[in-house]
Amino acid sequence: MSTRLDRSARSAVNTRAFRDVLGHFCSGVTVVTAMVGDEPAGFTCQSFSALSLDPPQVLLCPSKRSTSWPTIRTADTFCINVLSSGQHDLSDRFAQSGGPKFVGVRWHPTERGAPILGGAAAWFEVTLAAEHDGGDHLIAVADLLDFGADSTTQPLIFHRSRYRGIVDLNHGS
Template identity: 85%
Template sequence: MSTQLDSSEFSAVNPRELRDVLGHFCSGVTVVTAMVGGEPAGFTCQSFSALSLDPPQVLLCPSKRSTSWPTIRTAETFVINVLSAGQQGLSDRFAISGGPKFDGVQWHPAERGAPILDGAAAWFEVALDVEHDGGDHLIAVAAMLGFGADPATEPLLFHRSRYRGIVDPSL
């Protein structure tokens, strides 16, 4: 049973304080890529998660302010690239709106053509299944078409507004 809250109950939430507290949750960093009109397109997306094994689905939550997502969502397929520890520069490059994001970036096509960024820790080739409203973001559910990983790499992490790497707590 779900309880509907009155929107006035949320007005007391300070967005900066909420962002700071949410920043305590460590996340990976992804770059979402697609081929649109014969050209590669992409953007950095921190909100990504596994959703279901049966059927195989993932979700991502692009900002409604994104200028890249409306283009990428029109592609038949796209790739979610999980960045590796040495790819902070790619995260920063693809986080900027517009510009030649792919200049000098090494990539190879997934089975259906969307760019897989060389050096990514993992990748998921997907097709958009459904999109839902999520406040200032969209909730995009995508069906899994293919995937792969480089077990020799460590992921790039984002925690408390900074890039991080994995530290073995037993050391």
């Protein structure tokens, strides 16, 4: 069943039901990190996607309520870390507002200094190209500077409000 809402009906949408239906779409989990002065900063960002191959760009959608994004967006570069299947604890840690998020967390800097989290499945070092309004989120377009991946790990998946892993349905095909 589908529903098309006109502009006046949008405010009447049950946001919990909308969120539940959105939860049927699986997403990866990322932690966005940057050096702010001499200190690393970061936050969990579930809304991340490839945008363009030419030029190479990605997009992320931080919440307008984020206390970390306003600081990170001012850094020369930042890193989008795709968490691996065993890193749900990092997702939870970096989803919290404030506090010492990096205490005890393994990381190393990119050549430009942005933090790459230890054990991440993949990472993208980027610079902010544009930012647009997106309702209760911002749409940040970022230009790719560098990237890498660990082909031995599986990504962390978020589906229907739970962390999940990947099941290979190809059975070796």
